[in-house]
Amino acid sequence: xxxxxxxxxxxxxxxxxxxxxxxxxxxxxxxxxxxxxxxxxxxxxxxxxxxxxxxxxxxxxxxxxxxxxxxxxxxxxxxxxxxxxxxxxxxxxxxxxxxxxxxxxxxxxxxxxxxxxxxxxxxxxxxxxxxxxxxxxxxxxxxxxxxxxxxxxxxxxxxxxxxxxxxxxxxxxx
Amino acid sequence: xxxxxxxxxxxxxxxxxxxxxxxxxxxxxxxxxxxxxxxxxxxxxxxxxxxxxxxxxxxxxxxxxxxxxxxxxxxxxxxxxxxxxxxxxxxxxxxxxxxxxxxxxxxxxxxxxxxxxxxxxxxxxxxxxxxxxxxxxxxxxxxxxxxxxxxxxxxxxxxxxxxxxxxxxxxxxxxxxxxxxxxxxxxxxxxxxxxxxxxxxxxxxxxxxxxxxxxxxxxxxxxxxxxxxxxxxxxxxxxxxxxxxxxxxxxxxxxxxxxxxxxxxxxxxxxxxxxxxxxxxxxxxxxxxxxxxxxxxxxxxxxxxxxxxxxxxxxxxxxxxxxxxx
Numbered sequence: 001x002x003x004x005x006x007x008x009x010x011x012x013x014x015x016x017x018x019x020x021x022x023x024x025x026x027x028x029x030x031x032x033x034x035x036x037x038x039x040x041x042x043x044x045x046x047x048x049x050x051x052x053x054x055x056x057x058x059x060x061x062x063x064x065x066x067x068x069x070x071x072x073x074x075x076x077x078x079x080x081x082x083x084x085x086x087x088x089x090x091x092x093x094x095x096x097x098x099x100x101x102x103x104x105x106x107x108x109x110x111x112x113x114x115x116x117x118x119x120x121x122x123x124x125x126x127x128x129x130x131x132x133x134x135x136x137x138x139x140x141x142x143x144x145x146x147x148x149x150x151x152x153x154x155x156x157x158x159x160x161x162x163x164x165x166x167x168x169x170x171x172x173x174x
Numbered sequence: 175x176x177x178x179x180x181x182x183x184x185x186x187x188x189x190x191x192x193x194x195x196x197x198x199x200x201x202x203x204x205x206x207x208x209x210x211x212x213x214x215x216x217x218x219x220x221x222x223x224x225x226x227x228x229x230x231x232x233x234x235x236x237x238x239x240x241x242x243x244x245x246x247x248x249x250x251x252x253x254x255x256x257x258x259x260x261x262x263x264x265x266x267x268x269x270x271x272x273x274x275x276x277x278x279x280x281x282x283x284x285x286x287x288x289x290x291x292x293x294x295x296x297x298x299x300x301x302x303x304x305x306x307x308x309x310x311x312x313x314x315x316x317x318x319x320x321x322x323x324x325x326x327x328x329x330x331x332x333x334x335x336x337x338x339x340x341x342x343x344x345x346x347x348x349x350x351x352x353x354x355x356x357x358x359x360x361x362x363x364x365x366x367x368x369x370x371x372x373x374x375x376x377x378x379x380x381x382x383x384x385x386x387x388x389x390x391x392x393x394x395x396x397x398x399x400x401x402x403x404x405x406x407x408x409x410x411x412x413x414x415x416x417x418x419x420x421x422x423x424x425x426x427x428x429x430x431x432x433x434x435x436x437x438x439x440x441x442x443x444x445x446x447x448x449x450x451x452x453x454x455x456x457x458x459x460x461x462x463x464x465x466x467x468x469x470x471x472x473x474x475x476x477x478x479x480x481x482x483x484x485x486x487x488x489x490x491x492x493x494x495x496x497x498x499x500x
Contacts, residue, residue: 087188
């Protein structure tokens with residue numbers, strides 16, 4: 001009987017702790033996703049400004065070089081460009097919205113900055129593209145800083161909260 | 175084959191326009207020369223010597239009211255597809271007012287010109303697009319070549335033609351024949367230096383000529399004629415230099431240099447007759463020095479590309495009629 005009770009209490013404690021870690025981990029994942037996105041856009045800027053590669057080729061190159069966090073983002077855009085042919089690149093970017101929210105755990109404000117890239121990319125000459133990239137990279141840089149602050153504050157809190165709730169439930173149940 | 179060309183071209187249009195054009199009757203598809211998209215105007219095509227308006231369901235009409243209205247969005251979307259979503263990569267071409275697409279077809283661009291300190295910087299607010307479908311008609315010069323040769327020597331030739339009478343198509347085929355050689359005329363083929371300023375003759379797309387311009391032809395694509403002629407003289411040692419639409423004083427100076435270097439020439443020029451062309455001051459040198467030995471005159475009298483006359487520059491006898499015994 002005692003063994004069963006101990007097992008149950010252990011399960012409750014582990015579950016609460018894991019939930020705390022899971023929620024805390026979301027903040028880390030957002031930071032990592034934003035950093036990957038920032039890095040990939042920087043590479044895209046090089047492809048466009050320095051090499052002047054056509055966008056489908058530039059995105060293919062980025063997809064092959066970027067981290068696993070955002071690999072699928074560029075794969076989706078590339079597929080859309082190949083099959084959609086609507087003449088509006090923004091549509092291709094829009095298809096990544098759910099993935100960025102649910103898998104990369106980005107906030108709507110992060111997603112909006114990325115989607116704004118879809119509105120302007122490829123539509124002007126190199127000089128103007130450079131300005132747009134500068135603006136978007138700057139915006140993402142600021143979001144990364146905000147995300148880091150949130151992560152430092154909340155990640156520890158959720159993790160501690162998970163452990164404390166677990167312990168609290170054990171105390172109550174004992 | 176003509177449909178394949180047409181289908182390839184309309185792949186570059188926005189969905190509505192593509193849909194409408196794909197429903198065109200086959201006779202129009204096969205003979206289409208131009209597709210025009212103008213903002214807030216009906217979709218129009220130029221086929222079989224005149225223009226028509228195209229409705230949403232592919233109907234062909236004379237009345238503009240029946241045509242599919244083109245809005246700014248459709249033009250913008252088409253332009254994005256044309257540029258492969260990469261205007262920055264085609265900035266130099268856009269500056270010149272046209273883009274060459276796969277198949278060697280050319281799309282003219284109209285809109286607001288933006289200047290910087292060095293000239294035209296770009297074109298924005300695109301308001302019209304003109305797809306010019308380049309037709310390759312192999313063999314049209316087979317019967318012409320004999321008039322342009324004296325033994326195994328090529329005689330400098332000027333093709334004179336009004337717009338849309340097929341001078342570029344004829345020039346391309348002459349280049350192909352001169353480059354490949356023709357057994358029936360006992361020549362193996364000449365080294366041709368082609369200066370394709372507007373990417374119309376070879377239709378170079380991503381570095382590859384889309385048209386058959388022969389096995390001994392070197393191309394300078396998108397190169398200003400006058401500097402292109404000089405580059406060819408210095409670097410490629412051609413037997414013949416081919417250029418389209420000469421007329422500027424710089425072109426004439428470069429031609430002077432080429433003839434001095436012993437290089438033969440074939441060129442085209444807008445015009446209706448030799449007299450019409452001769453009246454232009456910038457061309458005085460060509461006529462005073464009798465640079466061109468043959469004049470080929472084209473018109474539309476029996477369809478696009480009708481060869482009206484081939485004149486000897488000394489006697490001004492029409493060589494075709496002379497041969498026919500008229």
